[in-house]
Amino acid sequence: MLITLVIIGVIAALTIPNLMKNYQTHVYKTAYKRAYADINNALKMITAEEDIETPNSGYSTVYGELFKKVSQKFKAAKTCFENNTSECWEYDGEAGYIYNGEPEWKGSASYTYAFIDHSGRAWYMYSKSESAILYDYNGKKGPNQLGKDRMYMEFQNKNNNWSVITRPDYTYKGRWCPSGECYYRSWILNK
Numbered sequence: 001m002l003i004t005l006v007i008i009g010v011i012a013a014l015t016i017p018n019l020m021k022n023y024q025t026h027v028y029k030t031a032y033k034r035a036y037a038d039i040n041n042a043l044k045m046i047t048a049e050e051d052i053e054t055p056n057s058g059y060s061t062v063y064g065e066l067f068k069k070v071s072q073k074f075k076a077a078k079t080c081f082e083n084n085t086s087e088c089w090e091y092d093g094e095a096g097y098i099y100n101g102e103p104e105w106k107g108s109a110s111y112t113y114a115f116i117d118h119s120g121r122a123w124y125m126y127s128k129s130e131s132a133i134l135y136d137y138n139g140k141k142g143p144n145q146l147g148k149d150r151m152y153m154e155f156q157n158k159n160n161n162w163s164v165i166t167r168p169d170y171t172y173k174g175r176w177c178p179s180g181e182c183y184y185r186s187w188i189l190n191k
Contacts, residue, residue, distance in 0.1 A: 067133065080113065121137055122140065153165065168184065
């Protein structure tokens with residue numbers, strides 16, 4: 001009987017971590033799809049109500065103003081638009097912050113925008129004048145890793161039709177995926 005218990009213990013020790021990892025991946029994937037759908041729906045509501053100026057370059061204050069309008073559609077529980085981004089967004093996490101550089105790309109900018117929506121998700125505008133948006137499905141709780149609980153999206157205006165798009169997958173380590181294996185597009189497309 002003791003040998004049987006040891007065998008069961010070894011099998012459990014080998015399989016439980018894998019099961020937990022698969023479960024957590026499923027949670028991240030489901031949360032990401034929900035956030036992606038929610039922000040696109042908010043954007044559709046905004047563009048149905050008003051015409052949004054088309055930026056004439058890759059950098060424009062239009063993106064920051066659009067982000068603020070999105071926060072209203074989310075009925076944000078807290079907004080951080082006055083150099084207080086750290087109140088809504090955990091700075092000590094991966095955010096593609098270029099000034100800290102490799103290998104971790106940690107850090108965020110206090111001068112940009114962030115909000116916490118009614119379900120506790122944190123949203124962060126990488127720069128007031130760029131289209132990059134990050135979201136963290138569990139707010140300031142860890143692990144605060146891109147491709148896990150934090151995902152990257154961006155505003156896009158194509159032929160005067162606004163949408164939020166994903167980045168391509170990153171199967172290598174880099175600025176938008178410091179730990180590697182970030183399935184930005186595949187998770188949305190159910191791959």
